[in-house]
Amino acid sequence: MKLSVAALAALFAALPTALAGLEDARYSTVLTPSNFDGVIASQSEGTLVAFFAPWCGHCKSLEPVWTKIAEAFDGDDRCKVAHFNADDAAARPLASKYGVSGFPTIKFIPPPSKGGQAEAYQGPRTEQAFLEFLNEHCGTHKLPGGLLSDLAGRIPSLDSLAASYLVPTATRPSILESAFAIVSSLTSASSSDQLANYYVKVMNRFKDVADASGVDEARAWVEKERIRLGKIASKRGQVAAKKLEEARMKQNILAAFASASASASSLSSVASATASSLSSAGSSAASAASVASNSASSAASVASNSASSLAAEATASATSLASEASKTVGSVADEASATVVSAYQKVKGEL
Template sequence: MRFFFAATLLTLAGAFASKVVDLDDKNFDQIVGQDKPALVEFYAPWCGHCKNLAPTYEQLADAFPTDKVIIAKTDADGVGRSLGSRFGVTGFPTLKWFPAGSLEPQDYQGGRDLDSLAQFVTKNSGARSSIKPPPPPAAVQLDASNFDDIALDEEKNVLVAFTAPWCGHCKNMKPAYESVANAFKGESNCVVAQMNADDAQNKPVATKYDVRSFPTIKFFPKGSDKTPIPYNSGRTEEQFIEFLNEHCGTHRGVGGLLSDTAGRVLTLDFFAQQFFSAVPTERPELLKKAQAYIGTLGTQTDAKVNTSADYYVKAMERILSKGEAWLVKEQARIAGLLASPSLAPTKLDELKIKANILSAFAAKKAEDATEAAKDKAGQVAEGVEAFAAMMEEKAGKVLGEL
């Protein structure tokens, strides 16, 4: 029985044994700088940041095969104090990468989250980890090599979040920011981007744009003047979307669906309402006026406006040829399609814009009907008041005679 219990303890100890190699001044040169590369953490037992990193570092060691790469640590304030001095360690934790066959390390400058550490080890060793890769970010990823090409593109509005992997506020903001990036993927002139401004290669960019804390968010408007505008609104999805709609001229809602104003052109709304309210014999002339107006828009107008304008005319032509019943049927057809969960985002946008434009046609009639109902209700109310006054007058006369 005792043998079984002891064997069980040994099995459990093996199962939970750390794969992080402990180093000191006696075994360091026998392990590091040999045939395998090594990532070494120089830590101190009292260091809070070291304690926070510890579970992540254990996961990192578990994720890589020990015959390909070494994940190690040394107490640089204790048994490894001489190692700390030897390799110029001045703070804790300090992470250094030692290539195979070399005792000349490079400092690790990346984030201290598991994904960042694992990506670094894989990039420098070629070893694959067992960590499931995260989904690609929705926000456009910027670095020193592509920042100017994207953020300073005169044809695009670009919102840039300057973040750091260790920043708690950045992590809290990430879900909302990713949702906004997804919502605006269909907007070619409104880009939602993110940069790891704590990465060594990106720090010059962050310094240039006066990034002093994380997250710092700046909006780079399209046009020749790309002077960034500080983003000082809230960090909810709704607040980001409201800001972008105002500055990009877009019409997105939470979740990415276009708002009810998307695709609408105020002047063409007027033509549509006049057209639908007119008697059939007047409609051909109103169609010509709408076509003439569209002709004045020219090629300089936004392509989306031209597409919307063409659909106003198409709807007028359909109503002329098929009658008002076409509008009702088309609205019902589009509403059914919009309810489908499998629509591609571009198709969803196209249908929503059509639905919005069609709603402009009936708006005048609905407004007129509402006004007529109000007038009728007012007339009835006036009649009731007059009748009540008459009855009150008669009652007064009767009482006077008594």
């Protein structure tokens, strides 16, 4: 037996109230036909909207995840998470406008200033997947569990200035002037502008630093302030979520200033290692020269001894050969003389 839509709605309405639906999602903004356009226009980047029906089972299953991502973006002026009951008769014109043909239908809707062209969300319905989608579209750095990544609050163009600010050779006045120019280009009163001003606030604090000692004191303050903000950011449940996020983002910004200290320390270590290496190379060169000198002396001594030995052997050989030659010549002469005498006697006898 097939049930009509009205019968299904009545059936789900009879379920225990403990089975929450999207209408019960905490932190998610409730959209209505009267406030829909205003809410969409209020965000600088867009709003993730779940078009739902109270009787929809899949919508009810989505509520726990929807509450988590809505909490992650609660108070964020870039993006918002919201839900809209598209089953009401008064809501159907908006549902038709955004092409809602089933529940839940999830769409990311930019404000009119960004074109207002809705984009259907077709990814997995998990906290991780929703956050990845929103981070990409909103320029945020949110993590599951309400945490922020190390890049949250950072502004790349100001990061590069901060990284070179607390080094002894920095031209701080010109760097600060460049930072002011970047901040002045941000026209709205969004949280990103407030964070940009924090970069300038830190730079202003140390604009008069003139020597290495002052730079060391500035770096020490940065590290101390990072630790203080880290303690605030870790007090989940004790401090308002917005204050926790602010502390975490300021801590991230200070990391950009601290990177200059790390780079300077690294360069110092490299210089020290290079000097040590050169010193070691000098010792090795001296040692090599000594070894070469000793080897040369040894080679000369061996060559001299070899030459003397060869000369002695040559003299002995020559003497021996001369003696042998003399003996051989004498023997030959004796034999020749004897032969001549014998021949003479023989001839004499025949005569």
